[in-house]
Amino acid sequence: SAHKIIFLNQKGGVGKTTTAVNIGSILAEYGNKVLLVDLDSQCNMTSSVSADSSLPGSYQLLEGLTPARKLVQNTSVENLYCIAGDLDLAGVSIELAQDESRNLYLKKNLSVLENDYDYILVDCPPELGVLSMNALAWTKYVFIPMQCEYFSLEGVNLLVRTISNVKRVLNPEIQILGIGFTMYSKRAKLHNEVVEDVSSFFNSLVFDTKIPRNIRLSEAPSHGLPINVYDNSSVGGKAYRELTKEVMSRVR
Amino acid sequence: SAHKIIFLNQKGGVGKTTTAVNIGSILAEYGNKVLLVDLDSQCNMTSSVSADSSLPGSYQLLEGLTPARKLVQNTSVENLYCIAGDLDLAGVSIELAQDESRNLYLKKNLSVLENDYDYILVDCPPELGVLSMNALAWTKYVFIPMQCEYFSLEGVNLLVRTISNVKRVLNPEIQILGIGFTMYSKRAKLHNEVVEDVSSFFNSLVFDTKIPRNIRLSEAPSHGLPINVYDNSSVGGKAYRELTKEVMSRVR
Ligand SMILES: Nc1ncnc2c1ncn2[C@@H]1O[C@H](COP(=O)(O)OP(=O)(O)OP(=O)(O)O)[C@@H](O)[C@H]1O
Ligand SMILES: Nc1ncnc2c1ncn2[C@@H]1O[C@H](COP(=O)(O)OP(=O)(O)OP(=O)(O)O)[C@@H](O)[C@H]1O
Numbered sequence A, B: 001s002a003h004k005i006i007f008l009n010q011k012g013g014v015g016k017t018t019t020a021v022n023i024g025s026i027l028a029e030y031g032n033k034v035l036l037v038d039l040d041s042q043c044n045m046t047s048s049v050s051a052d053s054s055l056p057g058s059y060q061l062l063e064g065l066t067p068a069r070k071l072v073q074n075t076s077v078e079n080l081y082c083i084a085g086d087l088d089l090a091g092v093s094i095e096l097a098q099d100e101s102r103n104l105y106l107k108k109n110l111s112v113l114e115n116d117y118d119y120i121l122v123d124c125p126p127e128l129g130v131l132s133m134n135a136l137a138w139t140k141y142v143f144i145p146m147q148c149e150y151f152s153l154e155g156v157n158l159l160v161r162t163i164s165n166v167k168r169v170l171n172p173e174i175q176i177l178g179i180g181f182t183m184y185s186k187r188a189k190l191h192n193e194v195v196e197d198v199s200s201f202f203n204s205l206v207f208d209t210k211i212p213r214n215i216r217l218s219e220a221p222s223h224g225l226p227i228n229v230y231d232n233s234s235v236g237g238k239a240y241r242e243l244t245k246e247v248m249s250r251v252r
């Protein structure tokens, strides 16, 4: 059965999509069958791998009317598949507001695919609302991407508290896979202070590999390619390879 | 009556909070009486100016039970005031889902303060949901902060379409104040391509001043100070002064 990982942080722009896509693609390169699920109405994950957000995708997955297998698309990478994001996701919290079991749609409809893949990676929007709660209710692991900045620091305690509440009332098997730093500049004093703060508090939860700021990582999505295809030998490509190895050793 | 500006972009981490806070503080330095309203449950704007998010704030403003004047706090800057963000904002879209007039609470309750200030600036969360719709229904101007990156490019057309729909059905006086580039690196080819793309399409809507990436801008919030107080002569401080001048000339 598949390793289930969500990429979640309510702080915007911390590298959730970039991390999910690149770890997913490197896992696929190693021969794993990997499914990406784009749960964000921005559809950034979808375009990062040249999938098509105008085709039925994760909104229909939540709805449960279309068999999940029919929603899976090929991507620009072998062994890597994708259920596309959808603009209509933006309306889900209002549509499901009155529904007691509004947080359980993903769990109900994605489970049928768990035996078809080695990894299923879900990209979350920058919120802790209904979409992210659906991901939290379904998953085994939470990967927390984090910038080494003050605003990111402010939000991480709330995020960890939310995950422990989910564990208590919604999903007892959930665990934090780890906290991964992105866009790290080793010369910046602020970045080192934040890393220091978070590492002393969360200890071994923090991944050893810190992803440096690298323009090649932000160029790759405009070509619809993950970093290991776009520029494998870049600083960003190497760092994501290291981080993916850490992820693989933690899910065993 | 106050100039009303919201800072909106559903893409996360593009510099909404940083831009609203620094423009607000520079306007206050010039002698304007400025109110900041933090409509994001992350409360980043609130902590940027040393206001207190544990006191009643924008959640109570939407609720309409507490007179708006009682929700206004002092900040670390003279002439600059703030209605704090609140964790409970995260639940608003569910709480108001069934309410036909869910988008009109801010307009109803913030209007009473419009004669007390020269500028009222609202920081929005990274979404186009109920909270952002409340801001769109209330405001005269929308400032669109934008990173010079591919994912930001993907979202800007949807944002502009949303604003024109709001103009048609909810708020006929709304207009786009401008698109402002943040975290710009002039050496990055991608950044120049995005600037080129957006400028050729949106022309004079794009502000001349591009805010460069400058670590002092991300250090300032950890001290609870805007850039013109924390490090006025920094590259970031100078750029925000220039941008503020452009904003002042556009609202006349
Ligand atoms: N290590 C890096 N170096 C340089 N740029 C990066 C890096 N990681 C991400 N980026 C760029 O930074 C921006 C934010 O990253 P990304 O969109 O992945 O964050 P996110 O958390 O998914 O954002 P959102 O909250 O909007 O979903 C993107 O434009 C991306 O291309
Ligand atoms: N010009 C800049 N140079 C360097 N860092 C910057 C700059 N502008 C913003 N930052 C930093 O980048 C991060 C994102 O900025 P900010 O939080 O203001 O964006 P936002 O759009 O408000 O994010 P969210 O979508 O989460 O509300 C913050 O850590 C901020 O300190």
Ligand SMILES: [Mg+2]
Pocket (backbone or CB within 6 Å): A016, A017, A018, A040, A044, A123, A124, A125
């Ligand atoms: Mg994303």
Ligand SMILES: [Mg+2]
Pocket (backbone or CB within 6 Å): B016, B017, B018, B040, B044, B123, B124, B125
């Ligand atoms: Mg913000």
